Amino acid sequence: MDDMLFNTEEHRIFRESFRKFVAREITPHVPEWEANRAVPRSIWLKMGEEGYLCPWLPEEYGGLGLGFEYSVIINEELLRGNAFGVEVPLHSDVATPYIYSFASTEMKKRWLPGCTTGEVITSIGLTEPNTGSDLAAIRTRAVKDGDSYVINGQKTFITNGYFADVIVLAVKTDPDAGHRGISLILVDKDAPGFHRGRKLDKMGYHMQDTAELFFEDCRVPAGNLLGEEGQGFTYMMEKLQQERLEVSIKCQVLAEEALKEALNYVKVREAFGKPIGNFQYTAFRLADMATEVELGRTFLDSLIRDHIAGKNIVQRVSMAKYWLGEMVNRIAYQAVQMHGGYGYMEEYRVCKLYRDVRCLSIFAGTSEIMKLIISRRLGLNP
Numbered sequence: 499m500d501d502m503l504f505n506t507e508e509h510r511i512f513r514e515s516f517r518k519f520v521a522r523e524i525t526p527h528v529p530e531w532e533a534n535r536a537v538p539r540s541i542w543l544k545m546g547e548e549g550y551l552c553p554w555l556p557e558e559y560g561g562l563g564l565g566f567e568y569s570v571i572i573n574e575e576l577l578r579g580n581a582f583g584v585e586v587p588l589h590s591d592v593a594t595p596y597i598y599s600f601a602s603t604e605m606k607k608r609w610l611p612g613c614t615t616g617e618v619i620t621s622i623g624l625t626e627p628n629t630g631s632d633l634a635a636i637r638t639r640a641v642k643d644g645d646s647y648v649i650n651g652q653k654t655f656i657t658n659g660y661f662a663d664v665i666v667l668a669v670k671t672d673p674d675a676g677h678r679g680i681s682l683i684l685v686d687k688d689a690p691g692f693h694r695g696r697k698l699d700k701m702g703y704h705m706q707d708t709a710e711l712f713f714e715d716c717r718v719p720a721g722n723l724l725g726e727e728g729q730g731f732t733y734m735m736e737k738l739q740q741e742r743l744e745v746s747i748k749c750q751v752l753a754e755e756a757l758k759e760a761l762n763y764v765k766v767r768e769a770f771g772k773p774i775g776n777f778q779y780t781a782f783r784l785a786d787m788a789t790e791v792e793l794g795r796t797f798l799d800s801l802i803r804d805h806i807a808g809k810n811i812v813q814r815v816s817m818a819k820y821w822l823g824e825m826v827n828r829i830a831y832q833a834v835q836m837h838g839g840y841g842y843m844e845e846y847r848v849c850k851l852y853r854d855v856r857c858l859s860i861f862a863g864t865s866e867i868m869k870l871i872i873s874r875r876l877g878l879n880p
C-alpha cells in the first residue's frame with residue numbers, strides 16, 4: 499500500500515476502512531450476485547451510510563466534500579475486492595456529476611441527497627440500438643409540449659439501467675442540427691411512458707444490471723432539462739474526460755490483479771519437476787507483463803494527478819483508455835494461459851477476470867474511437 503498514489507494519513511485510513519468494508523460486505527457475496535445478475539439495493543444503502551457514495555458532493559447535498567482521489571480509492575478497492583460490476587464508480591463519478599454540474603437547483607435538491615445515501619441510483623443513457631460510437635446519430639427524440647418534454651426512443655447497454663432511479667438521457671431536441679441538436683434530460687424511473695427491457699445477457703461483468711430502456715410518449719417536466727437545449731454534446735465532451743479516466747483506472751487495476759493471480763500460480767504449479775514460473779519462456783512473458791503493467795500505472799497516475807489539478811487531459815486520457823483497455827486484455831489472456839485448464843474453471847479468479855475485462859476496450863468509447871480522437875489531435879483527418 500505504500501506505493502499507492504495517495505499516501506497521506508487520511509488517504510491511508512480511508513483506503514484501509516473501505517478495503518475492510520469491501521472484504522466484509524461485498525467480496526463474500528460476489529458469486530451470489532454474479533449468479534443473480536444483480537447487486538442488491540441494501541449494499542448501496544450500506545455504502546451510503548458509510549459515506550462511500552459521491553463523497554465529493556458538498557455537504558449541503560449530503561456529501562463529504564472530498565476530492566477525486568477518494569473516488570479513485572473507492573474504484574480501486576472495489577476492483578481489488580473482485581467487485582467489478584458494483585457500478586458505484588459510474589454512479590458517483592460519471593452520471594451524478596451531470597446532475598451536479600448542469601441541473602437546476604430544484605433538481606439538485608431533489609436528486610443529489612439520495613445519490614449519497616444510496617436511495618437514488620443513477621445511470622447515463624447515450625447508446626441506442628442503431629448507434630453508439632457516432633453519438634450525433636442518436637434518434638431518441640424529445641419534443642417540448644407546454645411545460646413538458648415528450649420523449650420517444652430506445653437506449654441499450656445501459657449500466658445500472660435496470661435499477662436506476664434517475665437516468666441522464668441523451669435525446670435529440672433538434673433532429674436537423676447534428677450534434678448541436680442533442681440535449682440531456684433527467685428521466686425519473688416513474689415517469690409515465692418509461693419502461694425497461696430485460697437485463698441484458700452478457701459475456702461477463704455479470705453482477706451489473708446492464709439494460710435496455712424504452713420511452714413511449716414518456717412525459718417529463720421541462721425543468722428536467724440539464725443546462726440548455728442543444729448543449730448536450732458539449733456537456734458530454736466535458737464529462738467524458740473523467741468517465742474515460744474512471745474506466746482507465748478499471749483497466750489498470752484489473753491488469754494488476756490478473757498479473758498477481760498469474761504470478762501466484764506459476765510459483766506453486768509444477769510441471770516437469772519444477773514450478774512453471776521457472777521455465778524461461780514463462781518467466782520472460784511475466785517480465786513483459788509486469789513491464790506493461792508498470793508502464794500503465796505510471797501513465798495512469800500522472801493522468802489522475804493532472805485531472806485533479808484541473809488540467810485538460812483529453813488527448814492523453816484517450817491514449818490511456820485505448821492502451822490500457824487493450825493491455826488489460828493481453829494480460830488477462832496470458833494469465834489464463836498460464837493457469838492451463840484451471841484458468842478456464844470458475845473457481846480460479848482469472849476465469850472471471852478474463853471474461854470481465856473484454857468490455858473495457860468497448861464501453862466509454864471503443865479503442866478505435868480513441869485512436870480517432872488521438873489522430874485528429876495529431877492534426878490528421880482519418
Ligand SMILES: Cc1cc2nc3c(=O)[nH]c(=O)nc-3n(C[C@H](O)[C@H](O)[C@H](O)COP(=O)(O)OP(=O)(O)OC[C@H]3O[C@@H](n4cnc5c(N)ncnc54)[C@H](O)[C@@H]3O)c2cc1C
Pocket residue numbers: 621622623624625628629630631632654655656657658700703708857860861862863864865866867870
Ligand atoms: C457492458 C457495457 C456497458 C455499457 N454501458 C453503457 C452505458 O452505461 N451508457 C451508454 O450510453 N452506453 C453504454 N455502453 C455502450 C458502449 O458505450 C457502446 O457499445 C460503444 O460506445 C460502441 O458503440 P456500439 O456498440 O454501437 O458499436 P458501433 O459504434 O456500432 O461500433 C462497432 C465497431 O465499429 C468500430 N467503429 C465505429 N466507428 C468507427 C470509425 N469511425 N473508425 C473505425 N472504427 C469504427 C467500433 O470501434 C467498433 O469496433 C455499454 C456497453 C457495454 C458492452
